[in-house]
Amino acid sequence: MDFMLDKKHEMARQLFKEFAEKEVKPLAQEVDETEEFPRVTVDKMVKAGFMGIPVPKEYGGQGCDPLTYVMCVEELSKVCGTTGVIVSAHTSLCCDPILTFGTEEQKQKFLVPLAKGEKLGAFGLTEPGAGTDAQGQQTKAVLDGDEWVLNGSKCFITNGKEADVYVIFAVTGMVEKRGRMQKEISAFIVEKGTPGFTFGTKEKKMGIRGSSTYELIFQDCRIPKENLLGQKGKGFNIAMHTLDGGRIGIASQALGIAEGALESTINYVKERKQFGRAIAAFQNTQFQLADMATKVQAAQLLVYKAAMAKATQKTYSVEAAMAKLYAAETAMEVTTKAVQLHGGYGYTREYDVERMMRDAKITEIYEGTSEVQRMVISSALLK
Amino acid sequence: MKIVVCIKQVPDTKGGVKFNPDGTLDRSAMLAIMNPDDKAGLEAALRLKDQYGAEVTVITMGLPKAEDVLREALAMGADKGILVTDRVLGGADTWATSQTLAGAIRNLDYDLIITGRQAIDGDTAQVGPQLSEHLNIPVISYAQKIEIDGDSVIVERQYDDRYHVLKAKMPCLITALAELNEPRYMTPGGIFDAYDAEITVWGRANLVDTLDSNLGLKGSPTQIAKASDKVRKGAGEKVSLDPTESVDYIMDKLLTKHVI
Numbered sequence: 105m106d107f108m109l110d111k112k113h114e115m116a117r118q119l120f121k122e123f124a125e126k127e128v129k130p131l132a133q134e135v136d137e138t139e140e141f142p143r144v145t146v147d148k149m150v151k152a153g154f155m156g157i158p159v160p161k162e163y164g165g166q167g168c169d170p171l172t173y174v175m176c177v178e179e180l181s182k183v184c185g186t187t188g189v190i191v192s193a194h195t196s197l198c199c200d201p202i203l204t205f206g207t208e209e210q211k212q213k214f215l216v217p218l219a220k221g222e223k224l225g226a227f228g229l230t231e232p233g234a235g236t237d238a239q240g241q242q243t244k245a246v247l248d249g250d251e252w253v254l255n256g257s258k259c260f261i262t263n264g265k266e267a268d269v270y271v272i273f274a275v276t277g278m279v280e281k282r283g284r285m286q287k288e289i290s291a292f293i294v295e296k297g298t299p300g301f302t303f304g305t306k307e308k309k310m311g312i313r314g315s316s317t318y319e320l321i322f323q324d325c326r327i328p329k330e331n332l333l334g335q336k337g338k339g340f341n342i343a344m345h346t347l348d349g350g351r352i353g354i355a356s357q358a359l360g361i362a363e364g365a366l367e368s369t370i371n372y373v374k375e376r377k378q379f380g381r382a383i384a385a386f387q388n389t390q391f392q393l394a395d396m397a398t399k400v401q402a403a404q405l406l407v408y409k410a411a412m413a414k415a416t417q418k419t420y421s422v423e424a425a426m427a428k429l430y431a432a433e434t435a436m437e438v439t440t441k442a443v444q445l446h447g448g449y450g451y452t453r454e455y456d457v458e459r460m461m462r463d464a465k466i467t468e469i470y471e472g473t474s475e476v477q478r479m480v481i482s483s484a485l486l487k
Numbered sequence: 488m489k490i491v492v493c494i495k496q497v498p499d500t501k502g503g504v505k506f507n508p509d510g511t512l513d514r515s516a517m518l519a520i521m522n523p524d525d526k527a528g529l530e531a532a533l534r535l536k537d538q539y540g541a542e543v544t545v546i547t548m549g550l551p552k553a554e555d556v557l558r559e560a561l562a563m564g565a566d567k568g569i570l571v572t573d574r575v576l577g578g579a580d581t582w583a584t585s586q587t588l589a590g591a592i593r594n595l596d597y598d599l600i601i602t603g604r605q606a607i608d609g610d611t612a613q614v615g616p617q618l619s620e621h622l623n624i625p626v627i628s629y630a631q632k633i634e635i636d637g638d639s640v641i642v643e644r645q646y647d648d649r650y651h652v653l654k655a656k657m658p659c660l661i662t663a664l665a666e667l668n669e670p671r672y673m674t675p676g677g678i679f680d681a682y683d684a685e686i687t688v689w690g691r692a693n694l695v696d697t698l699d700s701n702l703g704l705k706g707s708p709t710q711i712a713k714a715s716d717k718v719r720k721g722a723g724e725k726v727s728l729d730p731t732e733s734v735d736y737i738m739d740k741l742l743t744k745h746v747i
Contacts, residue, residue, distance in 0.1 A: 111555075112682040115562065119673050153674035166676030176675070 107405075116172050120179035123152060124187075132184035135314035136459050141266050142314050145187055149221065154191060156219025159199050163211055165219035170349075170411040174356040178407070181360025182367070185463030186314035188360055192353030193262040193315075194218070197471075198225025201271050201291065201346045205334035214269050214293055226267035227350075228258035228320050229343050236476055238273075238343060241289055243322065245274035250329045252292060254322040257304065260470070264318025265303050270294045271346070272320070273339050289339035293331045300325030311462035348424045350471045352414060355407045355427035358435035358467035362400050365435075365442035365460045369393065372446055372455075383445070392445060396438045403431040422484045429477035432467035439464040488541040488635070490532045491595055493588055493602040493618070494525040494560060496553040500607050504716045521556045524603025528663035530670040531633050532601050533564045539635055542566050544595065548576060548587050554686055561681035562673035573690040578704030581609070585617035586701040590694030592622065599640065600660040604629055615662035625655045628662040 109117070127148050135142050149155060157173040159165025166172075173195060181188030202215045217223040234240035243256025254274055261270075276290040294301060304319030334342050370393065373384040383389050410427035413420035439461035443450035450457050468474045498504075498517035505516040521529075532543045545560040547553050548571040557568030571591045579587060592600065600619070605612035612628070619626035631650060632643035642661055644651045673681075691702070700706055728736055741747045 111558075112678050115555075115558065115673070115678050115682075116675050119562075119675070119678065123672055152672040153676055157675050161676060166674060166679070168675045168679050172675050172679075 113171060113175065116168070117175050117179065119152075120154075120176045123148075123154075124179045124183045128180055128187050129183035132186075132456070133453070133459065135184065135186050137453070139308070139313040141316045142184075142187060142190075143266070146190060146221075146224070146266075149187075149191065151221075153221075155194060155221030155224075156199060157195065159195075159203060159215065159219035163203065163219055164216040165199075170352065170414040171408060174352060174407060174411040177353055177356035178360040178363070178404075181357040181463075182364035184314075185357060185361050185460070185466075186312045188357040189262055189312050189315050189354070190224075192350070192357055193227060194225045194267075196350040196353040197227030197262075197346055198267070198269060198271055200349045201227075201333060201342055202293065204345065205291070205338075205342050206293075207330075209330065210293060210333065218269055223268035224263055224266055226261055226263040226270045227346065228261050228270055228272040229347075230258060230260050231256070232259050236473060238340065239287060239289075241273060241275050241287060243272070243274040245276050245290060245292060247276075247329065248326070251326040252329060252332065254292070254294070254300070254325040254327065256322055258320040259304075260307060261318055261320050262315055262470075264316050264320065265306070266316045268296045270296070270320065271333060272322075273343055276336055276339075279337065288337040289343070290336050291333040291339040291342045292327060293333050294322075294325070294327055298325055298327060309466070311459070311464070311466055344421075347471055348419075348421045349414060351424040351428040351477070352407065352410045352420075354467055354471045355403075355410065355424070355431040358428070358431035358464065359400070359403050359407050361460050361464050361467070362396075362403060362431070362435040362438040365439045365457050365464075366393075366396050366400055368456050368460075369396070369442040369445050372449075376447075389445060392441050396441055399434045400438060403427075403434040406430050421480055425472070425477040425480040428467075428472065429474050429481070432464075432474060435464035435467050436461075488535065488539055488599065489595075489597045490535060490541050490543050490599045490601060491592055491597045492525070492529045492532045492543060492545045492560070492565070493600065493614070494529060494545050494547050494556055495522045495603070495606050496520070496547065496549055496556040497522045497606050497608040506714065506716075519552070519555065521559055522603050522606045522608075523665040524605060524607075524663055526603075526670045527665045527667040528601040528603050528661075529560055529563060529565065530668045531630070531661075531663055532599075533671065534668065535599075535633070535635060536564070544569065544597075546571065546588065546591060548572070548579070548584060548591075557686050558678075558681040558684075559673060561684055562677035563671055564677065567687065568684070569687045569689060571689045571693075575691050575699075575703050578707060579702070580707035580709035581611050581613040581617060582708055583702050583704075583706040585614045585621060586697055586706065587694060588614070588618050589621035590697030591689055592618075593695035594689075594693065598657040600624070600658070602660065602662050604662045604664050612662070615660060619660035622658075622660070625659040626662070627653050627655055627659065630661045630663050631667055633661060633663075633667075 153166050156165030157168050158170050161167040177188045177192050199218050218225050245252045245254050272292045272294045275287045277288040278285050279288045300323050302321045304321050307317040373389050376383045406427040410423040413423040442457040443461050496519050498514050499520045505513040507513045543565045544567040545565045546569040602615035616626050627642045629645040630642045631645045634641045639654050639656050641654050
């Protein structure tokens with residue numbers, strides 16, 4: 105067992121780090137303040153090939169492994185949680201299901217421009233009444249001749265108004281399962297600009313404020329029959345499989361936020377003086393830092409292990425759930441401690457840790473709350 | 488078109504320079520990076536490749552670990568990497584380095600050779616022009632803009648207060664300034680490909696028309712007595728006065744400092 109990164113992964117990390125420091129960090133505070141989607145940064149990421157890292161080259165991607173992708177989201181999130189989730193939602197939630205479940209035609213039409221970054225992707229599962237209970241979908245799709253007709257709405261959609269291609273889930277009928285009638289869910293690919301597809305309100309959020317979170321509205325939105333993704337009625341499985349990958353992406357985002365907060369704090373405590381000496385000289389500070397660093401390291405190992413599992417195993421739900429659960433809770437704990445060690449300054453927007461603490465919270469909620477992750481892990485234990 | 492770009496792995500001087508007790512550079516204490524002027528030269532070559540189509544070969548002389556900068560260059564888009572490494576080449580000054588590179592490049596077909604203006608660890612700016620001399624081709628140094636015109640290059644050469652526009656027939660050599668461009672990032676896929684690619688490794692035996700007496704420490708006329716960090720100049724003083732006042736002001740300064 106070897107915990108060392110090989111040379112190509114080291115070089116990739118160096119690339120992501122340099123890009124994050126040079127292109128992303130200088131804008132992080134402004135993106136947070138203005139709540140504006142960082143289009144300029146996304147354009148630069150497109151040029152650098154960051155929008156299709158784990159997608160095979162034949163489909164316009166970079167042909168790298170999940171670990172490389174994870175390190176990209178991690179390094180971006182170290183300096184800006186918003187930028188991290190833009191890449192994560194695009195890659196894990198839109199490129200990945202099309203790569204896994206799409207037909208060759210769908211891959212050529214949608215995945216190639218997505219992986220090249222010519223188009224941005226999003227994923228619509230959540231509805232006002234269907235969060236953790238994803239089966240509670242109300243959006244419906246009815247086949248009418250050669251077209252599916254979509255009606256309903258989706259909420260809290262990352263990359264909402266900025267995306268071009270959306271993977272959308274809708275109820276396509278009822279089926280009997282173990283003597284009970286259940287909703288049959290299917291997945292669809294919907295393009296921006298399709299008549300009947302509009303945007304509702306933009307969410308005003310606590311953190312990741314530049315990430316363009318919107319409500320999507322479908323009113324008699326007609327999409328071609330061939331935009332059904334995977335088999336009819338298999339939508340729930342597609343959603344769950346996609347979220348397994350997505351959770352690794354969010355776990356990387358959480359890990360990055362925690363690392364960023366730890367780094368900022370280490371620098372701060374060496375400079376801040378109280379009672380005539382740097383606060384780094386106090387044992388309380390040292391012990392807090394030791395705990396923070398240990399948890400960050402543990403989170404990193406879980407996240408990287410989950411990335412390796414995605415590369416080598418057929419299913420990796422438990423690894424992904426553990427990585428997300430632990431990394432998200434670590435991000436919340438570490439950023440809270442970081443603010444505490446910064447004292448009054450940490451509570452102001454002048455210091456990055458204030459933003460990081462707000463950004464961290466969402467990682468315990470989206471793409472499955474921490475409670476959902478515990479359900480996934482425990483159900484595997486008790487099977 | 489075939490372009491050869493000479494690059495060097497240098498210690499990153501951004502965080503300050505570290506010295507060994509004997510006054511030589513402590514390279515192990517500093518991060519190794521691609522020399523910034525060389526990176527601009529590589530970017531210039533890659534832009535010519537994008538614009539006109541070209542095969543870009545990167546070459547470096549150094550220790551085996553200098554392979555890392557060749558991989559970086561491949562990850563940015565270069566096509567081939569050549570590492571010239573041999574014990575007998577160690578301790579080379581600019582003369583021995585340019586002789587070595589010339590000996591290696593004589594194996595290659597090329598239309599254009601691009602080097603950085605100078606390396607941040609030596610600051611001599613000699614290797615590029617020396618190399619052109621050994622290969623008997625024209626050199627245009629301090630390039631801030633490069634264009635191709637048929638079988639010639641048109642280059643803007645930077646000067647203190649102006650630039651010169653020069654045209655030279657290929658094959659020729661250009662030395663590039665870091666200000667020439669903003670080098671592109673590597674791509675993640677490029678990095679993966681770069682580590683799958685084979686780096687050509689050459690030693691003494693591969694050098695063409697090169698005398699032993701021109702190689703390595705023995706072939707280096709330069710003896711370094713002592714190395715030290717650059718003394719940073721202050722920002723200076725800027726005043727805005729009319730010409731008569733300016734003359735008085737300058738005279739006054741020169742008198743107070745006992746220059747005149």
